Amino acid sequence: MSYFMIIRRESLVAFRNRHEALSPLLFFFLVCLLFPLAVGSSSKILDDISSGIIWTAILLATLMSLTHLFRKEYDDGTLELMMLSHHSLAVLVMIKLAAHWIINILPLIVLAPFIASALGMDLHIQGALLLTLFLGTPSLILIGATVATLTLVIPQNGMLLALLVLPLYVPVLIFGTSAVDAAASGLPTAGPLYMMAAILILSLTLTPFAIVSALKIGISQ
């Protein structure tokens, strides 16, 4: 039952701090808005780079949301209680990350088709885009959470987190955009999608251990 309690608690906390939960969404929206302003409103250019714009913005918004992942729990001692509980810490962490994904990333995925339409992306390509987002963003959260946990002991970890996380995001970005581009040029998208699924399975199985050991390092201090 307590697994469900974590999701409930996370949602409640997010609902009470609505402005905080909204910030990745607004950030995502604004980054997407910057591109047409920067490269010009020519529909050809925007159409060519729309998948790149959305994926880059998702990457940055995920990064933003990670800076406060585990931060409050670390400061107020919730993490210690989670570690002391008789449940497996890895499972608790995974549920917390699932809640984080639902609260911070799911709204972005919901918003993405609207932005994609505004950038001139065709409907059938948007299906591929949504598929890549659903396959890719959980990996982003898992990989990012591993690194974010390592930087918990550093009070202002924003810039460092970007330096540590973004190189590790490259594979997801490449496969995500190439699947959308393949769909746009009428090619089969299965290859990159399978690769993304493989990355997701790899992160689902490996990162819990890394996150738990990183949490133990952070708490031991």
Next chain:
Amino acid sequence: MMKWLHTMASSAWFYRFAARIVPWLTTLFVLLFLYGLYGGLITAPADYQQGDAFRIIYIHVPAAWMSLFIYVVMAIYGIIALVWRIKLAEVLLISSAPIGAAFTLLALVTGSLWGKPMWGTWWSWDARLTSELLLLFLYLGVLGLYAAIEDKRVASKAISVLTLVGVVNIPIIHYSVKWWNTLHQGSTVTLTDKPSMQIDMLIPLLVMAVAFKVYYAISLLIRAKAELIEREPNSKWVRKVIEEDNNE
């Protein structure tokens, strides 16, 4: 108490060992390096396509090999540090990082210098170049994380985990970048299908590769010595080895 004694002993032992072996390694390095340079710059024939410009390979390729080699070695130190909690492995891990970053930078810079006359551009988004650049950021990340955490024991554990995360990701990054490049455009220049090297070109290259490895060992030992002292400035063994040094 026993554990404490053990670590103290091993720090002191390592320090003395490093101090003794560095002069020998330096001699070996100078000999290998001079031989490699002489072989590469003078006795090896000029390339039939690239002329004398290809000779930068004697710095570029060993540096690129070292950049990957050191990261893998760091991951091994990371495992040792996390599993057996050996302090020395932590010291060796953090001492390796700046050397690896320097080799990566050297490979990038020499590659860029080589690329200008050969490909007509300082930089191309070739798969190898891009993944080498990402490797540089992985090194900088390790250095940045270590510098940002004040308690160095905690910092060492954190970078051990980070290095392991990185080493799992390196092949994925490399192949995804490779795939990205071939998907978007056929690579105009690849380094892979160069003509197989002549033997008198190859031998200096291998000698240089060994020389670079010896250089890494020297640099690592000197850095590790300094790091050991920095971590335990007030311990007895440091006072003892410094007294020994002064008496010599």
